[in-house]
Amino acid sequence: MQAIKQAEKKTYQRDHQLTETVLEIIDSVRSRGDAALLELAQKFDHTDLKCVKVDRPTIEKAYTLVDQETVKHITFAADQIRWFAQQQLQCMQPLNIPSLIAGVELGHRLVPIENCGCYIPSGRYPLPSSALMSVVVAKVAGVKHVAACSPAFHGCGTIHPAVLVAMDIAGADDIYCMGGAQAIAAYAYGTETVRKVDLIVGPGNKFVTEAKRQVLGDVGIDSLAGPSEVLILADETANPTFVAIDLLGQAEHDPNAKPILVCTDAGVIERSMAELNRLLADLPTRDVATISWEDNGEVYLADSMEEAIALANQVAPEHLEVQTKEERQVAAQLYNYGSLFVGHYAPVAFGDFVSGTNHILPTMSTARYSNGLCVKTFIKTPFHQYVSQEGCRNLSESCMHFAQVEGLYAHRDSVRLRVE
Incomplete structure:
Protein backbone atom coordinates (compact mmCIF):
# COMPACT_ATOMS: atom_id res chain seq x y z
CA MET A 1 0.00 0.00 0.00
CA ASP A 222 -29.01 8.07 17.96
CA SER A 223 -25.26 8.65 17.65
CA LEU A 224 -22.44 11.18 18.01
CA ALA A 225 -21.86 12.41 14.48
CA GLY A 226 -18.57 13.72 13.16
CA PRO A 227 -17.65 15.29 9.82
CA SER A 228 -18.96 13.53 6.72
CA GLU A 229 -16.77 10.94 4.95
CA VAL A 230 -16.52 8.96 1.72
CA LEU A 231 -14.14 6.21 0.69
CA ILE A 232 -14.08 5.30 -3.00
CA LEU A 233 -12.81 1.83 -3.81
CA ALA A 234 -11.66 1.77 -7.46
CA ASP A 235 -9.73 -0.30 -9.97
CA GLU A 236 -8.61 0.10 -13.59
CA THR A 237 -12.23 0.18 -14.82
CA ALA A 238 -13.17 3.27 -12.79
CA ASN A 239 -14.08 6.43 -14.70
CA PRO A 240 -11.68 9.18 -13.49
CA THR A 241 -14.35 11.86 -13.94
CA PHE A 242 -16.82 9.92 -11.78
CA VAL A 243 -14.15 9.35 -9.13
CA ALA A 244 -13.15 13.02 -9.10
CA ILE A 245 -16.65 14.47 -8.87
CA ASP A 246 -17.64 12.02 -6.12
CA LEU A 247 -14.61 13.07 -4.07
CA LEU A 248 -15.59 16.71 -4.57
CA GLY A 249 -19.21 15.88 -3.73
CA GLN A 250 -18.04 14.89 -0.29
CA ALA A 251 -15.51 17.72 0.03
CA GLU A 252 -18.11 20.44 -0.60
CA HIS A 253 -20.11 19.43 2.50
CA ASP A 254 -17.83 21.08 5.01
CA PRO A 255 -14.17 22.14 5.46
CA ASN A 256 -13.81 19.15 7.78
CA ALA A 257 -15.30 16.57 5.39
CA LYS A 258 -13.03 13.63 4.58
CA PRO A 259 -12.77 12.31 0.98
CA ILE A 260 -10.64 9.17 0.48
CA LEU A 261 -9.64 7.29 -2.67
CA VAL A 262 -8.25 3.74 -2.51
CA CYS A 263 -7.36 2.45 -5.97
CA THR A 264 -5.39 -0.45 -7.44
CA ASP A 265 -4.40 1.41 -10.62
CA ALA A 266 -1.83 4.25 -10.66
CA GLY A 267 -3.10 5.53 -14.00
CA VAL A 268 -6.65 5.92 -12.71
CA ILE A 269 -5.33 7.81 -9.69
CA GLU A 270 -3.31 10.16 -11.89
CA ARG A 271 -6.22 10.86 -14.24
CA SER A 272 -8.67 11.25 -11.34
CA MET A 273 -6.47 13.87 -9.70
CA ALA A 274 -6.22 15.78 -12.97
CA GLU A 275 -10.00 15.66 -13.34
CA LEU A 276 -10.47 16.78 -9.74
CA ASN A 277 -8.39 19.89 -10.34
CA ARG A 278 -10.24 20.59 -13.60
CA LEU A 279 -13.69 20.22 -12.05
CA LEU A 280 -12.74 22.10 -8.90
CA ALA A 281 -11.88 25.23 -10.86
CA ASP A 282 -15.51 25.73 -11.94
CA LEU A 283 -17.26 24.34 -8.85
CA PRO A 284 -19.50 26.95 -7.15
CA THR A 285 -18.56 25.42 -3.77
CA ARG A 286 -14.83 25.33 -4.57
CA ASP A 287 -13.85 27.49 -1.58
CA VAL A 288 -15.11 24.87 0.87
CA ALA A 289 -14.22 21.87 -1.29
CA THR A 290 -10.63 23.08 -1.77
CA ILE A 291 -10.03 23.38 1.97
CA SER A 292 -11.58 19.98 2.63
CA TRP A 293 -9.58 18.24 -0.09
CA GLU A 294 -6.26 19.89 0.75
CA ASP A 295 -6.58 19.41 4.52
CA ASN A 296 -8.38 16.07 4.75
CA GLY A 297 -8.20 14.31 1.39
CA GLU A 298 -6.36 10.99 1.19
CA VAL A 299 -5.26 8.86 -1.76
CA TYR A 300 -3.84 5.33 -1.55
CA LEU A 301 -2.46 3.03 -4.25
CA ALA A 302 -3.21 -0.54 -3.19
CA ASP A 303 -1.11 -3.48 -4.38
CA SER A 304 -4.23 -5.63 -4.78
CA MET A 305 -8.00 -5.46 -4.44
CA GLU A 306 -7.71 -7.64 -1.33
CA GLU A 307 -5.46 -5.01 0.25
CA ALA A 308 -7.85 -2.23 -0.80
CA ILE A 309 -10.83 -4.08 0.72
CA ALA A 310 -8.92 -4.64 3.96
CA LEU A 311 -8.20 -0.89 4.24
CA ALA A 312 -11.84 -0.01 3.54
CA ASN A 313 -13.00 -2.37 6.29
CA GLN A 314 -10.42 -0.87 8.66
CA VAL A 315 -11.44 2.74 7.94
CA ALA A 316 -15.17 1.91 8.28
CA PRO A 317 -16.31 5.03 6.37
CA GLU A 318 -19.69 6.70 6.52
CA HIS A 319 -20.14 6.33 2.74
CA LEU A 320 -18.38 3.61 0.76
CA GLU A 321 -18.43 3.57 -3.06
CA VAL A 322 -17.40 0.56 -5.14
CA GLN A 323 -16.27 1.49 -8.66
CA THR A 324 -14.68 -1.76 -9.79
CA LYS A 325 -15.04 -4.44 -12.46
CA GLU A 326 -16.36 -7.17 -10.14
CA GLU A 327 -18.50 -4.75 -8.15
CA ARG A 328 -20.86 -7.24 -6.48
CA GLN A 329 -18.07 -9.65 -5.55
CA VAL A 330 -16.11 -6.78 -4.00
CA ALA A 331 -19.20 -5.46 -2.20
CA ALA A 332 -19.82 -8.88 -0.65
CA GLN A 333 -16.45 -8.64 1.12
CA LEU A 334 -17.15 -5.23 2.69
CA TYR A 335 -18.73 -5.10 6.12
CA ASN A 336 -17.75 -1.85 7.88
CA TYR A 337 -19.62 1.11 6.40
CA GLY A 338 -22.62 3.32 7.00
CA SER A 339 -24.06 3.10 3.49
CA LEU A 340 -22.72 1.24 0.46
CA PHE A 341 -22.93 2.53 -3.13
CA VAL A 342 -22.21 -0.24 -5.62
CA GLY A 343 -21.45 0.39 -9.29
CA HIS A 344 -20.03 3.08 -11.53
CA TYR A 345 -23.44 4.80 -11.61
CA ALA A 346 -24.10 4.90 -7.85
CA PRO A 347 -22.87 8.24 -6.44
CA VAL A 348 -23.42 9.10 -2.78
CA ALA A 349 -25.80 11.85 -3.91
CA PHE A 350 -28.55 9.27 -4.50
CA GLY A 351 -28.39 8.14 -0.88
CA ASP A 352 -28.18 11.72 0.32
CA PHE A 353 -31.46 12.67 -1.32
CA VAL A 354 -33.72 10.26 -3.17
CA SER A 355 -32.89 6.53 -3.28
CA GLY A 356 -34.71 5.85 0.00
CA THR A 357 -31.92 4.67 2.31
CA ASN A 358 -31.06 6.99 5.17
CA HIS A 359 -28.27 9.56 5.05
CA ILE A 360 -27.94 9.97 8.83
CA LEU A 361 -25.02 7.57 9.19
CA PRO A 362 -22.19 6.55 11.53
CA THR A 363 -18.93 8.50 11.13
CA MET A 364 -15.43 8.43 12.63
CA SER A 365 -15.14 4.63 12.17
CA THR A 366 -18.17 3.96 14.38
CA ALA A 367 -19.59 1.90 11.50
CA ARG A 368 -17.51 -0.92 12.99
CA TYR A 369 -20.25 -1.38 15.59
CA SER A 370 -23.23 0.80 14.61
CA ASN A 371 -25.55 1.57 11.73
CA GLY A 372 -27.42 4.51 10.29
CA LEU A 373 -30.78 5.87 11.36
CA CYS A 374 -33.62 3.43 10.61
CA VAL A 375 -36.99 2.33 11.96
CA LYS A 376 -35.39 0.21 14.66
CA THR A 377 -33.76 3.38 16.07
CA PHE A 378 -37.24 4.39 17.21
CA ILE A 379 -38.50 0.98 18.34
CA LYS A 380 -37.79 -0.81 21.61
CA THR A 381 -37.99 -4.59 21.94
CA PRO A 382 -38.82 -5.16 25.63
CA PHE A 383 -38.80 -8.81 26.70
CA HIS A 384 -41.50 -10.81 28.44
CA GLN A 385 -42.00 -14.23 29.94
CA TYR A 386 -45.15 -16.13 30.84
CA VAL A 387 -44.46 -18.76 33.52
CA SER A 388 -46.98 -21.36 34.67
CA GLN A 389 -46.77 -23.37 37.90
CA GLU A 390 -45.14 -26.16 35.90
CA GLY A 391 -42.64 -23.73 34.41
CA CYS A 392 -41.85 -22.39 37.87
CA ARG A 393 -40.96 -25.89 39.06
CA ASN A 394 -38.85 -26.60 35.98
CA LEU A 395 -36.80 -23.41 36.38
CA SER A 396 -36.57 -23.38 40.15
CA GLU A 397 -33.55 -25.57 40.89
CA SER A 398 -31.09 -23.74 38.59
CA CYS A 399 -32.49 -20.33 39.51
CA MET A 400 -32.18 -20.90 43.28
CA HIS A 401 -28.63 -22.18 42.82
CA PHE A 402 -27.60 -19.03 40.92
CA ALA A 403 -29.19 -16.86 43.61
CA GLN A 404 -27.34 -18.78 46.34
CA VAL A 405 -23.99 -18.42 44.53
CA GLU A 406 -24.50 -14.67 44.09
CA GLY A 407 -25.66 -14.14 47.67
CA LEU A 408 -29.12 -12.89 46.66
CA TYR A 409 -31.24 -14.68 49.22
CA ALA A 410 -34.52 -12.89 48.57
CA HIS A 411 -34.13 -13.88 44.93
CA ARG A 412 -33.72 -17.50 46.04
CA ASP A 413 -36.69 -17.35 48.38
CA SER A 414 -38.94 -15.68 45.79
CA VAL A 415 -38.67 -19.00 43.95
CA ARG A 416 -38.52 -21.31 47.00
CA LEU A 417 -41.73 -19.95 48.52
CA ARG A 418 -43.55 -20.64 45.26
CA VAL A 419 -42.45 -24.28 44.87
CA GLU A 420 -42.74 -25.36 48.47
Whole structure:
Protein backbone atom coordinates (compact mmCIF):
# COMPACT_ATOMS: atom_id res chain seq x y z
CA MET A 1 0.00 0.00 0.00
CA GLN A 2 1.41 3.39 -1.02
CA ALA A 3 0.07 6.63 0.46
CA ILE A 4 -0.10 9.15 -2.40
CA LYS A 5 -1.79 11.85 -0.28
CA GLN A 6 -2.59 11.93 3.44
CA ALA A 7 -4.73 14.22 5.58
CA GLU A 8 -3.01 17.31 6.95
CA LYS A 9 -5.08 17.52 10.14
CA LYS A 10 -7.64 15.75 12.28
CA THR A 11 -11.20 16.55 11.22
CA TYR A 12 -12.72 16.45 14.69
CA GLN A 13 -11.21 17.22 18.06
CA ARG A 14 -13.01 17.62 21.35
CA ASP A 15 -11.51 20.26 23.63
CA HIS A 16 -12.03 21.56 27.15
CA GLN A 17 -13.36 24.92 26.00
CA LEU A 18 -16.03 23.26 23.84
CA THR A 19 -17.14 21.09 26.76
CA GLU A 20 -17.43 24.09 29.09
CA THR A 21 -19.25 26.27 26.56
CA VAL A 22 -21.84 23.59 25.85
CA LEU A 23 -22.29 22.87 29.55
CA GLU A 24 -23.07 26.55 30.20
CA ILE A 25 -25.63 26.61 27.37
CA ILE A 26 -27.34 23.45 28.63
CA ASP A 27 -27.48 24.79 32.20
CA SER A 28 -28.95 28.07 30.97
CA VAL A 29 -31.72 26.39 28.98
CA ARG A 30 -32.42 23.88 31.75
CA SER A 31 -32.85 26.63 34.35
CA ARG A 32 -34.35 29.46 32.29
CA GLY A 33 -36.29 27.67 29.56
CA ASP A 34 -37.77 29.74 26.73
CA ALA A 35 -36.05 32.94 27.84
CA ALA A 36 -32.65 31.33 27.31
CA LEU A 37 -33.67 29.92 23.92
CA LEU A 38 -34.78 33.34 22.68
CA GLU A 39 -31.60 35.02 23.93
CA LEU A 40 -29.39 32.36 22.36
CA ALA A 41 -31.26 32.62 19.04
CA GLN A 42 -30.40 36.32 19.03
CA LYS A 43 -26.79 35.66 20.02
CA PHE A 44 -25.95 32.79 17.68
CA ASP A 45 -28.52 33.01 14.85
CA HIS A 46 -28.94 36.80 14.90
CA THR A 47 -32.71 36.28 14.88
CA ASP A 48 -35.28 38.05 17.03
CA LEU A 49 -37.94 35.42 17.81
CA LYS A 50 -41.16 35.92 19.75
CA CYS A 51 -41.59 32.16 20.22
CA VAL A 52 -39.52 29.15 19.22
CA LYS A 53 -42.55 27.14 18.11
CA VAL A 54 -43.39 27.67 14.43
CA ASP A 55 -47.12 28.28 13.96
CA ARG A 56 -49.33 26.89 11.19
CA PRO A 57 -49.61 30.16 9.20
CA THR A 58 -45.80 30.36 8.96
CA ILE A 59 -45.65 26.77 7.69
CA GLU A 60 -48.37 27.43 5.11
CA LYS A 61 -46.62 30.60 3.99
CA ALA A 62 -43.46 28.54 3.39
CA TYR A 63 -45.27 26.65 0.60
CA THR A 64 -45.79 29.95 -1.24
CA LEU A 65 -42.08 30.78 -0.94
CA VAL A 66 -40.90 27.48 -2.43
CA ASP A 67 -41.33 26.75 -6.12
CA GLN A 68 -43.65 23.85 -6.98
CA GLU A 69 -40.84 21.93 -8.66
CA THR A 70 -39.02 21.79 -5.31
CA VAL A 71 -42.21 20.69 -3.51
CA LYS A 72 -42.66 17.93 -6.11
CA HIS A 73 -39.14 16.59 -5.56
CA ILE A 74 -39.40 16.82 -1.76
CA THR A 75 -42.57 14.73 -2.02
CA PHE A 76 -40.82 12.24 -4.33
CA ALA A 77 -37.94 11.81 -1.87
CA ALA A 78 -40.34 11.50 1.08
CA ASP A 79 -42.21 8.72 -0.71
CA GLN A 80 -38.97 6.82 -1.40
CA ILE A 81 -37.74 7.16 2.20
CA ARG A 82 -41.15 6.19 3.56
CA TRP A 83 -41.36 3.11 1.31
CA PHE A 84 -37.92 1.83 2.33
CA ALA A 85 -38.64 2.45 6.02
CA GLN A 86 -41.91 0.51 5.68
CA GLN A 87 -40.03 -2.43 4.17
CA GLN A 88 -37.58 -2.32 7.08
CA LEU A 89 -40.46 -2.29 9.53
CA GLN A 90 -41.96 -5.40 7.93
CA CYS A 91 -38.69 -7.23 8.65
CA MET A 92 -39.17 -6.62 12.37
CA GLN A 93 -41.58 -8.97 14.10
CA PRO A 94 -42.85 -9.41 17.65
CA LEU A 95 -41.85 -12.73 19.21
CA ASN A 96 -43.73 -15.10 21.52
CA ILE A 97 -42.58 -18.73 21.52
CA PRO A 98 -42.64 -21.75 23.84
CA SER A 99 -39.36 -22.15 25.69
CA LEU A 100 -37.26 -25.29 25.77
CA ILE A 101 -38.63 -25.59 29.30
CA ALA A 102 -42.24 -26.75 29.61
CA GLY A 103 -44.56 -24.15 31.10
CA VAL A 104 -42.49 -21.14 29.98
CA GLU A 105 -43.16 -18.76 27.08
CA LEU A 106 -40.58 -16.15 26.03
CA GLY A 107 -40.69 -13.24 23.65
CA HIS A 108 -40.51 -9.55 22.92
CA ARG A 109 -42.82 -6.81 21.74
CA LEU A 110 -42.18 -3.96 19.31
CA VAL A 111 -42.83 -0.73 21.20
CA PRO A 112 -42.22 2.63 19.47
CA ILE A 113 -40.62 5.46 21.41
CA GLU A 114 -43.37 7.84 22.59
CA ASN A 115 -41.63 11.19 21.92
CA CYS A 116 -38.63 12.02 19.77
CA GLY A 117 -36.92 15.22 18.69
CA CYS A 118 -35.33 15.47 15.24
CA TYR A 119 -32.50 17.95 14.76
CA ILE A 120 -32.06 19.35 11.24
CA PRO A 121 -28.80 21.27 10.74
CA SER A 122 -28.65 24.63 8.99
CA GLY A 123 -25.43 26.10 7.71
CA ARG A 124 -24.40 27.39 4.31
CA TYR A 125 -27.39 25.79 2.61
CA PRO A 126 -30.86 24.58 3.64
CA LEU A 127 -31.14 20.82 4.24
CA PRO A 128 -34.72 19.67 3.54
CA SER A 129 -33.42 16.15 2.90
CA SER A 130 -32.31 15.82 6.53
CA ALA A 131 -35.82 16.69 7.70
CA LEU A 132 -37.22 13.86 5.60
CA MET A 133 -34.60 11.34 6.72
CA SER A 134 -35.44 11.68 10.39
CA VAL A 135 -39.11 12.68 10.61
CA VAL A 136 -40.45 10.29 7.95
CA VAL A 137 -38.70 7.28 9.49
CA ALA A 138 -39.87 8.15 13.01
CA LYS A 139 -43.47 8.39 11.80
CA VAL A 140 -43.24 5.05 9.98
CA ALA A 141 -41.86 3.49 13.17
CA GLY A 142 -44.99 4.62 15.00
CA VAL A 143 -43.57 7.34 17.26
CA LYS A 144 -46.56 9.09 18.82
CA HIS A 145 -45.13 12.61 18.87
CA VAL A 146 -42.35 13.68 16.48
CA ALA A 147 -40.86 17.16 16.90
CA ALA A 148 -38.51 18.77 14.40
CA CYS A 149 -36.22 21.75 14.89
CA SER A 150 -33.73 23.77 12.89
CA PRO A 151 -32.01 27.12 13.45
CA ALA A 152 -33.25 30.27 11.74
CA PHE A 153 -31.76 30.52 8.26
CA HIS A 154 -29.97 33.77 7.44
CA GLY A 155 -32.31 36.25 5.78
CA CYS A 156 -35.48 34.28 6.56
CA GLY A 157 -36.22 35.25 10.16
CA THR A 158 -37.22 31.64 10.78
CA ILE A 159 -36.45 28.16 9.39
CA HIS A 160 -35.76 28.13 5.65
CA PRO A 161 -39.09 27.64 3.79
CA ALA A 162 -37.87 24.54 1.91
CA VAL A 163 -36.97 22.90 5.23
CA LEU A 164 -40.33 23.92 6.73
CA VAL A 165 -42.14 22.38 3.76
CA ALA A 166 -40.09 19.17 4.13
CA MET A 167 -40.84 18.99 7.86
CA ASP A 168 -44.54 19.36 7.13
CA ILE A 169 -44.60 16.83 4.29
CA ALA A 170 -42.67 14.42 6.52
CA GLY A 171 -45.39 14.71 9.18
CA ALA A 172 -43.74 16.57 12.08
CA ASP A 173 -46.18 17.14 14.93
CA ASP A 174 -44.37 20.22 16.29
CA ILE A 175 -41.76 22.41 14.63
CA TYR A 176 -39.35 24.62 16.57
CA CYS A 177 -37.05 27.35 15.32
CA MET A 178 -33.99 26.60 17.45
CA GLY A 179 -30.54 25.19 16.92
CA GLY A 180 -27.19 24.40 18.44
CA ALA A 181 -26.55 23.04 21.91
CA GLN A 182 -29.55 25.00 23.20
CA ALA A 183 -31.93 22.99 20.99
CA ILE A 184 -30.53 19.72 22.33
CA ALA A 185 -30.96 21.00 25.89
CA ALA A 186 -34.54 22.04 25.19
CA TYR A 187 -35.36 18.61 23.79
CA ALA A 188 -33.67 16.87 26.71
CA TYR A 189 -35.24 18.84 29.56
CA GLY A 190 -38.21 20.69 28.06
CA THR A 191 -39.18 24.36 28.38
CA GLU A 192 -42.45 26.24 28.67
CA THR A 193 -42.91 25.75 24.92
CA VAL A 194 -40.72 22.79 23.93
CA ARG A 195 -41.98 19.36 24.84
CA LYS A 196 -39.44 17.06 26.51
CA VAL A 197 -38.54 14.07 24.36
CA ASP A 198 -37.30 10.54 25.03
CA LEU A 199 -34.91 10.33 22.07
CA ILE A 200 -32.93 12.91 20.06
CA VAL A 201 -31.82 12.09 16.52
CA GLY A 202 -30.07 13.93 13.72
CA PRO A 203 -26.60 15.26 12.89
CA GLY A 204 -25.14 18.66 13.73
CA ASN A 205 -21.96 20.63 14.28
CA LYS A 206 -19.49 20.07 17.10
CA PHE A 207 -21.68 21.99 19.58
CA VAL A 208 -24.69 19.80 18.80
CA THR A 209 -22.58 16.66 19.05
CA GLU A 210 -21.08 17.70 22.37
CA ALA A 211 -24.52 18.61 23.72
CA LYS A 212 -25.86 15.19 22.74
CA ARG A 213 -22.94 13.62 24.56
CA GLN A 214 -23.66 15.63 27.70
CA VAL A 215 -27.42 14.93 27.85
CA LEU A 216 -27.05 11.21 27.09
CA GLY A 217 -28.56 9.31 29.99
CA ASP A 218 -31.19 11.94 30.70
CA VAL A 219 -32.42 11.26 27.16
CA GLY A 220 -31.53 8.77 24.43
CA ILE A 221 -29.58 9.75 21.31
CA ASP A 222 -29.01 8.07 17.96
CA SER A 223 -25.26 8.65 17.65
CA LEU A 224 -22.44 11.18 18.01
CA ALA A 225 -21.86 12.41 14.48
CA GLY A 226 -18.57 13.72 13.16
CA PRO A 227 -17.65 15.29 9.82
CA SER A 228 -18.96 13.53 6.72
CA GLU A 229 -16.77 10.94 4.95
CA VAL A 230 -16.52 8.96 1.72
CA LEU A 231 -14.14 6.21 0.69
CA ILE A 232 -14.08 5.30 -3.00
CA LEU A 233 -12.81 1.83 -3.81
CA ALA A 234 -11.66 1.77 -7.46
CA ASP A 235 -9.73 -0.30 -9.97
CA GLU A 236 -8.61 0.10 -13.59
CA THR A 237 -12.23 0.18 -14.82
CA ALA A 238 -13.17 3.27 -12.79
CA ASN A 239 -14.08 6.43 -14.70
CA PRO A 240 -11.68 9.18 -13.49
CA THR A 241 -14.35 11.86 -13.94
CA PHE A 242 -16.82 9.92 -11.78
CA VAL A 243 -14.15 9.35 -9.13
CA ALA A 244 -13.15 13.02 -9.10
CA ILE A 245 -16.65 14.47 -8.87
CA ASP A 246 -17.64 12.02 -6.12
CA LEU A 247 -14.61 13.07 -4.07
CA LEU A 248 -15.59 16.71 -4.57
CA GLY A 249 -19.21 15.88 -3.73
CA GLN A 250 -18.04 14.89 -0.29
CA ALA A 251 -15.51 17.72 0.03
CA GLU A 252 -18.11 20.44 -0.60
CA HIS A 253 -20.11 19.43 2.50
CA ASP A 254 -17.83 21.08 5.01
CA PRO A 255 -14.17 22.14 5.46
CA ASN A 256 -13.81 19.15 7.78
CA ALA A 257 -15.30 16.57 5.39
CA LYS A 258 -13.03 13.63 4.58
CA PRO A 259 -12.77 12.31 0.98
CA ILE A 260 -10.64 9.17 0.48
CA LEU A 261 -9.64 7.29 -2.67
CA VAL A 262 -8.25 3.74 -2.51
CA CYS A 263 -7.36 2.45 -5.97
CA THR A 264 -5.39 -0.45 -7.44
CA ASP A 265 -4.40 1.41 -10.62
CA ALA A 266 -1.83 4.25 -10.66
CA GLY A 267 -3.10 5.53 -14.00
CA VAL A 268 -6.65 5.92 -12.71
CA ILE A 269 -5.33 7.81 -9.69
CA GLU A 270 -3.31 10.16 -11.89
CA ARG A 271 -6.22 10.86 -14.24
CA SER A 272 -8.67 11.25 -11.34
CA MET A 273 -6.47 13.87 -9.70
CA ALA A 274 -6.22 15.78 -12.97
CA GLU A 275 -10.00 15.66 -13.34
CA LEU A 276 -10.47 16.78 -9.74
CA ASN A 277 -8.39 19.89 -10.34
CA ARG A 278 -10.24 20.59 -13.60
CA LEU A 279 -13.69 20.22 -12.05
CA LEU A 280 -12.74 22.10 -8.90
CA ALA A 281 -11.88 25.23 -10.86
CA ASP A 282 -15.51 25.73 -11.94
CA LEU A 283 -17.26 24.34 -8.85
CA PRO A 284 -19.50 26.95 -7.15
CA THR A 285 -18.56 25.42 -3.77
CA ARG A 286 -14.83 25.33 -4.57
CA ASP A 287 -13.85 27.49 -1.58
CA VAL A 288 -15.11 24.87 0.87
CA ALA A 289 -14.22 21.87 -1.29
CA THR A 290 -10.63 23.08 -1.77
CA ILE A 291 -10.03 23.38 1.97
CA SER A 292 -11.58 19.98 2.63
CA TRP A 293 -9.58 18.24 -0.09
CA GLU A 294 -6.26 19.89 0.75
CA ASP A 295 -6.58 19.41 4.52
CA ASN A 296 -8.38 16.07 4.75
CA GLY A 297 -8.20 14.31 1.39
CA GLU A 298 -6.36 10.99 1.19
CA VAL A 299 -5.26 8.86 -1.76
CA TYR A 300 -3.84 5.33 -1.55
CA LEU A 301 -2.46 3.03 -4.25
CA ALA A 302 -3.21 -0.54 -3.19
CA ASP A 303 -1.11 -3.48 -4.38
CA SER A 304 -4.23 -5.63 -4.78
CA MET A 305 -8.00 -5.46 -4.44
CA GLU A 306 -7.71 -7.64 -1.33
CA GLU A 307 -5.46 -5.01 0.25
CA ALA A 308 -7.85 -2.23 -0.80
CA ILE A 309 -10.83 -4.08 0.72
CA ALA A 310 -8.92 -4.64 3.96
CA LEU A 311 -8.20 -0.89 4.24
CA ALA A 312 -11.84 -0.01 3.54
CA ASN A 313 -13.00 -2.37 6.29
CA GLN A 314 -10.42 -0.87 8.66
CA VAL A 315 -11.44 2.74 7.94
CA ALA A 316 -15.17 1.91 8.28
CA PRO A 317 -16.31 5.03 6.37
CA GLU A 318 -19.69 6.70 6.52
CA HIS A 319 -20.14 6.33 2.74
CA LEU A 320 -18.38 3.61 0.76
CA GLU A 321 -18.43 3.57 -3.06
CA VAL A 322 -17.40 0.56 -5.14
CA GLN A 323 -16.27 1.49 -8.66
CA THR A 324 -14.68 -1.76 -9.79
CA LYS A 325 -15.04 -4.44 -12.46
CA GLU A 326 -16.36 -7.17 -10.14
CA GLU A 327 -18.50 -4.75 -8.15
CA ARG A 328 -20.86 -7.24 -6.48
CA GLN A 329 -18.07 -9.65 -5.55
CA VAL A 330 -16.11 -6.78 -4.00
CA ALA A 331 -19.20 -5.46 -2.20
CA ALA A 332 -19.82 -8.88 -0.65
CA GLN A 333 -16.45 -8.64 1.12
CA LEU A 334 -17.15 -5.23 2.69
CA TYR A 335 -18.73 -5.10 6.12
CA ASN A 336 -17.75 -1.85 7.88
CA TYR A 337 -19.62 1.11 6.40
CA GLY A 338 -22.62 3.32 7.00
CA SER A 339 -24.06 3.10 3.49
CA LEU A 340 -22.72 1.24 0.46
CA PHE A 341 -22.93 2.53 -3.13
CA VAL A 342 -22.21 -0.24 -5.62
CA GLY A 343 -21.45 0.39 -9.29
CA HIS A 344 -20.03 3.08 -11.53
CA TYR A 345 -23.44 4.80 -11.61
CA ALA A 346 -24.10 4.90 -7.85
CA PRO A 347 -22.87 8.24 -6.44
CA VAL A 348 -23.42 9.10 -2.78
CA ALA A 349 -25.80 11.85 -3.91
CA PHE A 350 -28.55 9.27 -4.50
CA GLY A 351 -28.39 8.14 -0.88
CA ASP A 352 -28.18 11.72 0.32
CA PHE A 353 -31.46 12.67 -1.32
CA VAL A 354 -33.72 10.26 -3.17
CA SER A 355 -32.89 6.53 -3.28
CA GLY A 356 -34.71 5.85 0.00
CA THR A 357 -31.92 4.67 2.31
CA ASN A 358 -31.06 6.99 5.17
CA HIS A 359 -28.27 9.56 5.05
CA ILE A 360 -27.94 9.97 8.83
CA LEU A 361 -25.02 7.57 9.19
CA PRO A 362 -22.19 6.55 11.53
CA THR A 363 -18.93 8.50 11.13
CA MET A 364 -15.43 8.43 12.63
CA SER A 365 -15.14 4.63 12.17
CA THR A 366 -18.17 3.96 14.38
CA ALA A 367 -19.59 1.90 11.50
CA ARG A 368 -17.51 -0.92 12.99
CA TYR A 369 -20.25 -1.38 15.59
CA SER A 370 -23.23 0.80 14.61
CA ASN A 371 -25.55 1.57 11.73
CA GLY A 372 -27.42 4.51 10.29
CA LEU A 373 -30.78 5.87 11.36
CA CYS A 374 -33.62 3.43 10.61
CA VAL A 375 -36.99 2.33 11.96
CA LYS A 376 -35.39 0.21 14.66
CA THR A 377 -33.76 3.38 16.07
CA PHE A 378 -37.24 4.39 17.21
CA ILE A 379 -38.50 0.98 18.34
CA LYS A 380 -37.79 -0.81 21.61
CA THR A 381 -37.99 -4.59 21.94
CA PRO A 382 -38.82 -5.16 25.63
CA PHE A 383 -38.80 -8.81 26.70
CA HIS A 384 -41.50 -10.81 28.44
CA GLN A 385 -42.00 -14.23 29.94
CA TYR A 386 -45.15 -16.13 30.84
CA VAL A 387 -44.46 -18.76 33.52
CA SER A 388 -46.98 -21.36 34.67
CA GLN A 389 -46.77 -23.37 37.90
CA GLU A 390 -45.14 -26.16 35.90
CA GLY A 391 -42.64 -23.73 34.41
CA CYS A 392 -41.85 -22.39 37.87
CA ARG A 393 -40.96 -25.89 39.06
CA ASN A 394 -38.85 -26.60 35.98
CA LEU A 395 -36.80 -23.41 36.38
CA SER A 396 -36.57 -23.38 40.15
CA GLU A 397 -33.55 -25.57 40.89
CA SER A 398 -31.09 -23.74 38.59
CA CYS A 399 -32.49 -20.33 39.51
CA MET A 400 -32.18 -20.90 43.28
CA HIS A 401 -28.63 -22.18 42.82
CA PHE A 402 -27.60 -19.03 40.92
CA ALA A 403 -29.19 -16.86 43.61
CA GLN A 404 -27.34 -18.78 46.34
CA VAL A 405 -23.99 -18.42 44.53
CA GLU A 406 -24.50 -14.67 44.09
CA GLY A 407 -25.66 -14.14 47.67
CA LEU A 408 -29.12 -12.89 46.66
CA TYR A 409 -31.24 -14.68 49.22
CA ALA A 410 -34.52 -12.89 48.57
CA HIS A 411 -34.13 -13.88 44.93
CA ARG A 412 -33.72 -17.50 46.04
CA ASP A 413 -36.69 -17.35 48.38
CA SER A 414 -38.94 -15.68 45.79
CA VAL A 415 -38.67 -19.00 43.95
CA ARG A 416 -38.52 -21.31 47.00
CA LEU A 417 -41.73 -19.95 48.52
CA ARG A 418 -43.55 -20.64 45.26
CA VAL A 419 -42.45 -24.28 44.87
CA GLU A 420 -42.74 -25.36 48.47
